[in-house]
Amino acid sequence: xxxxxxxxxxxxxxxxxxxxxxxxxxxxxxxxxxxxxxxxxxxxxxxxxxxxxxxxxxxxxxxxxxxxxxxxxxxxxxxxxxxxxxxxxxxxxxxxxxxxxxxxxxxxxxxxxxxxxxxxxxxxxxxxxxxxxxxxxxxxxxxxxx
Amino acid sequence: xxxxxxxxxxxxxxxxxxxxxxxxxxxxxxxxxxxxxxxxxxxxxxxxxxxxxxxxxxxxxxxxxxxxxxxxxxxxxxxxxxxxxxxxxxxxxxxxxxxxxxxxxxxxxxxxxxxxxxxxxxxxxxxxxxxxxxxxxxxxxxxxxxxxxxxxxxxxxxxxxxxxxxxxxxxxxxxxxxxxxxxxxxxxxxxxxxxxxxxxxxxxxxxxxxxxxxxxxxxxxxxxxxxxxxxxxxxxxxxxxxxxxxxxxxxxxxxxxxxxxxxxxxxxxxxxxxxxxxxxxxxxxxxxxxxxxxxxxxxxxxxxxxxxxxxxxxxxxxxxxxxxxxxxxxxxxxxxxxxxxxxxxxxxxxxxxxxxxxxxxxxxxxxxxxxxxxxxxxxxxxxxxxxxxxxxxxxxxxxxxxxxxxxxxxxxxxxxxxxxxxxxxxxxxxxxxxxxxxxxxxxxxxxxxxxxxxxxxxx
Numbered sequence: 001x002x003x004x005x006x007x008x009x010x011x012x013x014x015x016x017x018x019x020x021x022x023x024x025x026x027x028x029x030x031x032x033x034x035x036x037x038x039x040x041x042x043x044x045x046x047x048x049x050x051x052x053x054x055x056x057x058x059x060x061x062x063x064x065x066x067x068x069x070x071x072x073x074x075x076x077x078x079x080x081x082x083x084x085x086x087x088x089x090x091x092x093x094x095x096x097x098x099x100x101x102x103x104x105x106x107x108x109x110x111x112x113x114x115x116x117x118x119x120x121x122x123x124x125x126x127x128x129x130x131x132x133x134x135x136x137x138x139x140x141x142x143x144x145x146x
Numbered sequence: 147x148x149x150x151x152x153x154x155x156x157x158x159x160x161x162x163x164x165x166x167x168x169x170x171x172x173x174x175x176x177x178x179x180x181x182x183x184x185x186x187x188x189x190x191x192x193x194x195x196x197x198x199x200x201x202x203x204x205x206x207x208x209x210x211x212x213x214x215x216x217x218x219x220x221x222x223x224x225x226x227x228x229x230x231x232x233x234x235x236x237x238x239x240x241x242x243x244x245x246x247x248x249x250x251x252x253x254x255x256x257x258x259x260x261x262x263x264x265x266x267x268x269x270x271x272x273x274x275x276x277x278x279x280x281x282x283x284x285x286x287x288x289x290x291x292x293x294x295x296x297x298x299x300x301x302x303x304x305x306x307x308x309x310x311x312x313x314x315x316x317x318x319x320x321x322x323x324x325x326x327x328x329x330x331x332x333x334x335x336x337x338x339x340x341x342x343x344x345x346x347x348x349x350x351x352x353x354x355x356x357x358x359x360x361x362x363x364x365x366x367x368x369x370x371x372x373x374x375x376x377x378x379x380x381x382x383x384x385x386x387x388x389x390x391x392x393x394x395x396x397x398x399x400x401x402x403x404x405x406x407x408x409x410x411x412x413x414x415x416x417x418x419x420x421x422x423x424x425x426x427x428x429x430x431x432x433x434x435x436x437x438x439x440x441x442x443x444x445x446x447x448x449x450x451x452x453x454x455x456x457x458x459x460x461x462x463x464x465x466x467x468x469x470x471x472x473x474x475x476x477x478x479x480x481x482x483x484x485x486x487x488x489x490x491x492x493x494x495x496x497x498x499x500x501x502x503x504x505x506x507x508x509x510x511x512x513x514x515x516x517x518x519x520x521x522x523x524x525x526x527x528x529x530x531x532x533x534x535x536x537x538x539x540x541x542x543x544x545x546x547x548x549x550x551x552x553x554x555x556x557x558x559x560x561x562x563x564x565x566x567x568x569x570x571x572x573x574x575x576x577x578x579x580x581x582x583x584x585x586x587x588x589x590x591x592x593x594x595x596x597x598x599x600x601x602x603x604x605x
Binding site for chain 2: 051069092114116119
C-alpha cells in the first residue's frame with residue numbers, strides 16, 4: 001500500500017480553528033467522523049485520550065501524532081491538520097505543535113495499513129519532509145512531501 | 147562502531163518507528179552503523195540476528211514496554227524511553243558507546259556451553275551424553291579412593307571396616323559404575339528410556355569381560371540402535387502396545403545385548419583394550435612427551451568443542467581401570483591453560499585488550515583454575531587467528547611437561563580444587579609448575595602476536 005492511499009482530500013485541513021489540545025483533538029476527530037471512518041466519536045476519543053495520558057504524542061519539532069486503536073474505527077486512516085498559530089500540545093520540547101496527524105486504527109487491523117503508518121512515522125523524522133509539510137498549501141503539495 | 151537497538155511503544159503504531167528512524171538518522175550522522183529492531187503492532191521487524199549481535203559494540207533499548215534483554219548478555223546495554231530516542235538520539239548513541247559492558251564471562255561461558263551442547267548431533271551427541279553422565283561418577287569415585295588412601299595408607303583395603311577402608315570401598319564402587327553408566331546413557335541418548343536397560347547391562351558385561359571403556363562405548367551404541375530398531379519393526383495391536391516399554395523392548399534388547407557382547411564382541415574388544423592399556427603403560431620418554439604435545443594442542447584447539455572432547459574422553463578412558471594416569475594429568479593441565487594464559491595476557495599486555503576483555507580476564511582466572519576451557523572462547527572469538535595458536539602453544543608445552551615430569555592424575559575433573567587432596571595427583575609441585583609454564587608461554591606468545599587495540603574513544 002502506498003503512503004498516499006492512507007490520506008485523502010476529505011481528511012485534510014490546512015487551517016485548524018482550535019486553540020488548545022482538547023479542541024484540536026475534537027476538531028480532528030470531527031473530520032474523521034464526517035468522512036465515515038469511525039462509527040462513534042466518543043468511543044474513539046476515549047482511546048486517543050487514554051494514549052495521551054501515557055505521555056503526550058507531541059513529539060516536538062512542531063509535530064503531534066495523537067492516535068488511538070478502537071473498535072469504533074472502521075478502517076485505518078489518518079487526518080492531517082495544520083495550525084498556523086500553533087497549539088500547546090504538552091510537547092516534549094515545550095514548543096507549540098503546528099502539524100497534526102490523527103491516526104485511527106481498528107482493533108483488528110491488517111498489517112498493510114500498519115506498515116504504511118509506520119512508514120509515515122519514519123518519514124516525519126526527516127527535516128526535509130517536515131519543511132515541505134510546513135509549506136504545503138494543497139493536497140498535492142502535501143502528498144509530494146512524503 | 148556498530149550498534150543494535152530495539153524500539154517499542156505501547157500501541158506500536160507511531161513512536162516505535164519514529165524512534166527507530168531517529169536513531170538511524172543520528173547514527174548515520176555520527177558515522178556509526180546501526181540496526182534497529184522495531185517491536186510494534188506488526189510484530190518484530192528488522193529482527194536482530196546472531197550475526198548482528200556478534201558484530202555489535204553496544205545495545206540501545208528505547209522502549210516503554212517490556213523488552214526481553216536476555217539475548218544481549220555481555221554487551222553494554224543502555225535503556226531509555228521511546229521519547230528520549232526521538233528527542234535526543236545522538237546523546238543516547240554516545241552514551242551507549244561509552245557504556246561499560248556488564249562483563250559477565252561466567253554467564254557467557256555457560257551460554258557457550260549450552261549452545262555447544264545443543265549443536266551436538268548424531269553419534270557425537272550420543273557419546274557426549276554418555277560421557278557427561280559418567281563424569282560425576284568418576285569424580286566421586288576417584289576422589290573418595292584418594293581420600294581412602296589418605297586416611298588408611300596405601301594398604302587401606304586390607305583393614306576391612308576401618309574408616310579409610312569404608313571411604314575407599316565406596317569410591318571404588320562409584321568408580322566401577324562408570325562403565326555401565328556410560329553405556330546406559332549412550333543408549334538413552336539414542337533411544338530414550340527403553341535404551342537404559344540394555345545399555346546398563348551391556349556396559350556391565352563389558353566391564354566384566356574386561357572390554358573396558360571401548361567395550362562400553364560399543365555396548366551403548368549397540369543397545370541404543372537395537373532398541374530403536376525393535377521399536378520401528380515390532381508392531382503390536384493397539385490393546386497390547388502398553389507391553390512394549392515394560393516387557394517386549396527390555397527383554398528382547400537385553401537378550402540381544404548379552405549374545406552380542408559375550409559371543410561376538412567380548413573377546414576382540416578385550417584384546418584391543420588390553421593392547422591399549424599396555425601401550426599406555428609402556429609409554430615413556432619422547433613418545434610420551436609427543437603424546438602430551440598432541441593432547442595439549444587438541445585441548446586448546448576448539449576449547450570445549452569436539453576435538454577437545456575427544457582428547458578429554460581419551461584421558462578419562464585411561465583412568466577407567468582405576469589407576470591414576472599420566473594422560474589424564476596432561477589432559478586436565480592442558481585444558482586449564484587457555485583461560486589462565488589469556489587472563490595473564492590481559493594483565494601483562496593491557497594495551498592489547500579492550501576494557502571489556504580486561505574485565506573478563508579476571509573471571510578467566512577462576513575458569514582456568516576450575517578446568518573450564520570454554521572460558522577462553524570469548525577471547526578467541528574476537529581474534530581467533532592470534533588467540534588460538536597462542537593457547538595451543540601454551541597447552542602443548544604444559545601437556546609435554548606434565549608427561550615429562552611423570553605427573554599422574556586420578557580424577558577426570560575439578561581443576562586446582564582437587565589437586566590438594568592427597569593422592570589425587572602425583573608430583574603435585576611439578577604438575578602446578580607445568581600448568582604455570584604453559585600459561586606463561588600462552589600469555590607471552592599472545593602479547594607478541596596481538597595488535598594494540600585502537601583507541602576507540604578518539605572517534
